[in-house]
Amino acid sequence: MIAAGLLLLAVGAVDLLRQMIRAGRAIAFAVAAVALVAVSAGLDAVVAGILAVAVAAIWTWVVPETGPARAGLWPVALLALAAAACVVVAPGRARPGLIGEAWASYRPGESVSIDVAVLVVGCLVFLLESGNAVVRIALRSEMGDRATGEGDRETGEAAPPTLKGGRLIGPLERILVFVLTLTGAYTLLAAVLAAKGIVRFPEISRDRDDGDRAEYFLIGSLVSWVTSLAAAFLVWWGVHAG
Template identity: 85%
Template sequence: MIAAGLLLLAVGSVDLVRQMIRSRRWIAFAAAAVALVVVSAGLDAVIAGLLAVAVAAIWTWVVPEHGPARAGLWPVALLALAAAACVVIAPGRVRPGVLGEMWTTYRPADAVSVDVIVLVVGCLVFLLESGNAVVRIALRSEMGGRVVPDETATPTLKGGRLIGPLERILVFVLTLAGAYTLIAAVLAAKGIVRFPEISRDGDGGDRAEYFLIGSLVSWVTSLAAAFLVWWGVHAG
């Protein structure tokens, strides 16, 4: 479980760095890698931390910041399989390292383990900017050479980069909390807000198709992350 959390944390951190820092990124990448390895060493999972850093480095190459992904949806599928495999192979640990021992000592009696905390944090970080990358890959793979709305100068969809992460985190948290009625309300509200814009779509239907594909992929990503945490908790 700890390996899955570190894996998603590394990939999510890389995409956040690419989004927030424009110059001398290698310094931020190096600092993030060192910090992740140090934390993983404190959790007695240094090998998992090093592997997570390696996977994040590969992710930056196969999933570029601009333009189509070099391998289509394969990197996303392989990352999902790797995270699931980490949960299956190592669901829980008896010795969680120095940081884990500190958490065990000072946490409330009914709190979850440090491995679950790392997995939840990794999922949240991944859903922020890496979730946008997943949606972008799916859109460009499905719509081919057509120009999707977020690649134009139209200002009406610029809030998507902020709305998407907030929506994914909200669905993720509500799913773990079992608030399925609230999830349905959130999804319905998004459809109502976007309906006037979609209704003005032309004969090609590109905007409606963009909305449906992007929304479904975003929701599936959140639900998959929530299922991974649920699986890790029950497997451990």
């Protein structure tokens, strides 16, 4: 389970660094890699940490910041399979490492292990900027050049000009869906998703020519929601498998 958390944490962190840092990225990536390996060593999972760094390096090549992904949706599918496999193969560990022992000593309750905590953190970090990348890949795969324009609703990369604000809306939406799903607040979750459709309806209703905005909204929203639900299911699976 902790291997899945480190994997998602590494991929999510590298996408955040690509978004926040424009100069000196190589140094930032190197520092982040060393930090992740150090943390994984403290969790007695150094091999998983090294593998996570390697996967993150491959991710930066196959999922560029701009333009279409080199392999379409395949990197996303393979990453999801790898994370699921980590949960299935190693749901829990007998040796939590130094960080795990400290967590067991100072955590407020006994229900959340360090493995689950790392997996949740990894999912949250991944849902921020990497979730944007997943939505962008899906939009470009389905809509091609029609998914280009100024101001991306979900990713800030390419979007119909009237659907703006998504670079902030997308991550917040995914985090909210993730948290509400894990806490079992399904009624509130349904209300949030319905409210989003209501808020966007005036913009979509003005698209009377080719329906691109409606298609863009539906694809982006559904992919964003599915990504959050998949992350929540992975945590639920890890908790029950452990």
